[in-house]
Amino acid sequence: MQASEPAQKGHIVLLDRINGPEDLKNLSREELSQVAQELRQEIIQVCAESGGHLASSLGAVELITALHHVFDSPRDRILFDVGHQAYAHKILTGRRSRMQTIRKEGGLSGFTKVSESEHDGITVGHASTSLANALGMAFARDALGQNYNIAAVIGDGSLTGGMALAAINQIGYQQKRMLIILNDNEMSISENVGALNRYMRTLQIQRWFQDVEDAGKKALQAFSRPLAQMVSRAKDSARNFFDPASDNPFKAMNVRYVGPIDGHDLGQLVYVLSKLKDLDGPTMLHVVTKKGKGLEYAEKDPIKWHGAVPHDPKTGTAPASKGYSWSAAFGDAMIELAKEDPRLFVITPAMREGSGLVKYSQTHPHRYTDVGIAEDVAVTVGAGMALQGLKPVVAIYSTFLQRGFDQVLHDVAIENLPVIFAIDRGGMVGADGATHHGVFDLAYLRTIPNVSIALPKDTSELRGLFKAALKHGGPVAIRYPRGNTDQVPEGTWPEVQWGTWEWLNPSEEVVVLAGGKALEYARKAVADLPGVGLVNARFVKPLDEEMLEYIGRTARAIVTVEDHQKMGGFGSAVLEFLADRGLTPKVRVLGIPDQFYDHAEVSSIHAQAGIDSQAIRTVLAELGVDVPIEI
Numbered sequence: 001m002q003a004s005e006p007a008q009k010g011h012i013v014l015l016d017r018i019n020g021p022e023d024l025k026n027l028s029r030e031e032l033s034q035v036a037q038e039l040r041q042e043i044i045q046v047c048a049e050s051g052g053h054l055a056s057s058l059g060a061v062e063l064i065t066a067l068h069h070v071f072d073s074p075r076d077r078i079l080f081d082v083g084h085q086a087y088a089h090k091i092l093t094g095r096r097s098r099m100q101t102i103r104k105e106g107g108l109s110g111f112t113k114v115s116e117s118e119h120d121g122i123t124v125g126h127a128s129t130s131l132a133n134a135l136g137m138a139f140a141r142d143a144l145g146q147n148y149n150i151a152a153v154i155g156d157g158s159l160t161g162g163m164a165l166a167a168i169n170q171i172g173y174q175q176k177r178m179l180i181i182l183n184d185n186e187m188s189i190s191e192n193v194g195a196l197n198r199y200m201r202t203l204q205i206q207r208w209f210q211d212v213e214d215a216g217k218k219a220l221q222a223f224s225r226p227l228a229q230m231v232s233r234a235k236d237s238a239r240n241f242f243d244p245a246s247d248n249p250f251k252a253m254n255v256r257y258v259g260p261i262d263g264h265d266l267g268q269l270v271y272v273l274s275k276l277k278d279l280d281g282p283t284m285l286h287v288v289t290k291k292g293k294g295l296e297y298a299e300k301d302p303i304k305w306h307g308a309v310p311h312d313p314k315t316g317t318a319p320a321s322k323g324y325s326w327s328a329a330f331g332d333a334m335i336e337l338a339k340e341d342p343r344l345f346v347i348t349p350a351m352r353e354g355s356g357l358v359k360y361s362q363t364h365p366h367r368y369t370d371v372g373i374a375e376d377v378a379v380t381v382g383a384g385m386a387l388q389g390l391k392p393v394v395a396i397y398s399t400f401l402q403r404g405f406d407q408v409l410h411d412v413a414i415e416n417l418p419v420i421f422a423i424d425r426g427g428m429v430g431a432d433g434a435t436h437h438g439v440f441d442l443a444y445l446r447t448i449p450n451v452s453i454a455l456p457k458d459t460s461e462l463r464g465l466f467k468a469a470l471k472h473g474g475p476v477a478i479r480y481p482r483g484n485t486d487q488v489p490e491g492t493w494p495e496v497q498w499g500t501w502e503w504l505n506p507s508e509e510v511v512v513l514a515g516g517k518a519l520e521y522a523r524k525a526v527a528d529l530p531g532v533g534l535v536n537a538r539f540v541k542p543l544d545e546e547m548l549e550y551i552g553r554t555a556r557a558i559v560t561v562e563d564h565q566k567m568g569g570f571g572s573a574v575l576e577f578l579a580d581r582g583l584t585p586k587v588r589v590l591g592i593p594d595q596f597y598d599h600a601e602v603s604s605i606h607a608q609a610g611i612d613s614q615a616i617r618t619v620l621a622e623l624g625v626d627v628p629i630e631i
């Protein structure tokens with residue numbers, strides 16, 4: 001590709017001619033800097049129009065440009081942990097024209113995805129998986145006698161995940177050739193946490209230490225070499241004492257550590273990556289970046305601009321978000337509950353904002369902790385708290401609780417400990433796609449003895465269930481969807497009788513059973529059908545056995561609806577119950593079919609999956625209920 005005159009700011013010149021990483025190879029340092037500038041403009045424009053992971057992607061622009069200049073993707077494998085920071089990677093690997101479709105139905109994934117491009121080494125969305133993937137690829141490369149490079153980019157937040165640290169332990173032990181690039185911007189979604197994070201700050205101070213030391217060494221050598229050598233020996237022994245970098249955990253695990261270097265200095269990045277690329281064994285390059293780099297309002301507030309909504313790119317202004325979210329309803333309830341019960345303690349695995357806990361963490365800072373991206377740790381920390389008399393609430397997305405399944409079983413349920421799981425994003429979540437949909441939790445929780453599962457229909461019931469859960473003791477999962485709910489006055493704490501359902505439309509011939517988000521669809525579906533019974537099945541476990549027994553004996557047909565996999569969910573529980581008692585009404589189970597759903601609007605996914613109001617009415621019609629199909 002011919003070099004061209006550098007473009008004035010604002011004009012896209014070089015990107016127009018980059019259709020793949022091979023077009024980066026012959027660019028000069030100045031041209032690479034121009035490419036980075038143009039990438040930044042495109043990412044800003046894409047996120048302004050479509051929303052997306054703006055701040056993370058802006059912070060990784062130079063790093064990704066340098067990686068694709070130095071390495072030879074797709075022959076070399078370049079992996080991104082979580083994959084949310086990879087917008088520049090997508091643009092440079094032939095997807096520039098489709099960037100406006102990102103996170104939309106039929107469009108690009110918001111993360112890297114193997115089926116989307118040969119340049120996407122792994123399909124991700126959950127954190128901390130890149131290093132074990134990289135090790136696996138190194139095993140495969142060596143076992144097959146092949147020869148290519150593997151580079152894994154992992155953020156400082158993702159490095160707080162146990163899976164990443166365990167992988168480094170193995171990587172240092174196996175000594176396979178690979179490059180880990182730690183993209184350290186001191187941020188997870190919130191400020192990053194953990195001892196390793198604090199240690200990495202000292203490494204950045206250490207650069208200052210290095211510079212002073214280098215200058216001193218040069219001055220001394222100019223004066224007397226023997227003296228310089230003697231001082232150098234003395235310095236090395238002192239170094240372990242003063243220099244934090246000498247207890248570098250990565251070096252301790254036999255991973256070569258290089259850095260920290262400026263993750264926005266393209267010249268330095270290209271130089272160092274070229275030097276490290278072919279070194280034997282594992283190397284970690286520590287780069288320091290700024291989340292939101294190059295966009296003033298995103299640099300100033302990387303938390304807000306971690307996940308951008310469509311906005312004015314010049315000012316960062318966006319229409320005020322409407323409505324009161326389930327997450328806010330949960331956070332407000334916790335603030336009040338903590339005033340009532342001094343034993344309450346809320347734990348988040350790096351999702352303070354997403355779980356609606358910002359205000360709670362400020363109101364009750366001593367009854368709150370963020371354990372980092374470590375859901376397994378969050379659950380078992382809750383178990384430890386419960387063993388010693390606290391009332392822990394683990395605030396966790398359904399999809400991320402998958403990382404703590406064994407901890408729920410092994411550390412909480414066996415001893416029937418009073419840990420409450422506030423499960424947010426229960427059900428389909430939309431733009432984050434298959435890696436983030438929370439549609440497996442009813443099945444994986446239902447099989448664990450002692451665990452109760454409840455689905456509030458509104459904010460008042462959410463609060464009533466937390467109050468009942470605190471009284472109930474034992475492990476309780478209270479699951480609610482992404483999206484909005486109603487707002488209730490402070491002090492709303494209704495009584496909810498444990499394990500009971502609620503008749504909403506007491507008609508007995510054909511009965512629809514649904515809880516949580518599915519109940520919204522069911523209500524709409526039967527609104528003008530007085531002959532169809534409707535039950536708020538707010539407990540998945542325990543079922544309301546008395547009511548279900550009655551319905552099983554009297555109704556000719558039952559329809560269950562859930563925003564969850566059909567297999568193993570609420571409908572399965574009802575079928576098991578009826579079969580155990582020899583009750584034989586017709587049963588239709590509406591749930592998510594046995595497949596993954598990519599990113600799309602939640603309503604569209606629900607319609608495709610056959611659990612929305614239209615689907616319910618169609619089934620009712622098939623069961624002989626006289627319903628107008630269209631609503």
Ligand SMILES: CC(=O)c1sc(CCOP(=O)(O)OP(=O)(O)O)c(C)[n+]1Cc1cnc(C)nc1N
Pocket residue numbers: 056059081082084085125126127154155156157158159183185187188189291349350351373400403
């Ligand atoms: C997108 C998403 O779901 C993100 S991005 C992110 C912060 C990652 O911080 P890191 O320092 O690695 O990257 P940075 O943004 O460049 O600073 C979190 C916690 N999450 C949620 C999350 C929670 N828990 C798990 C297992 N995976 C994910 N992806």
Ligand SMILES: [Mg+2]
Pocket residue numbers: 155156157158183184185186187188192
């Ligand atoms: Mg980070």
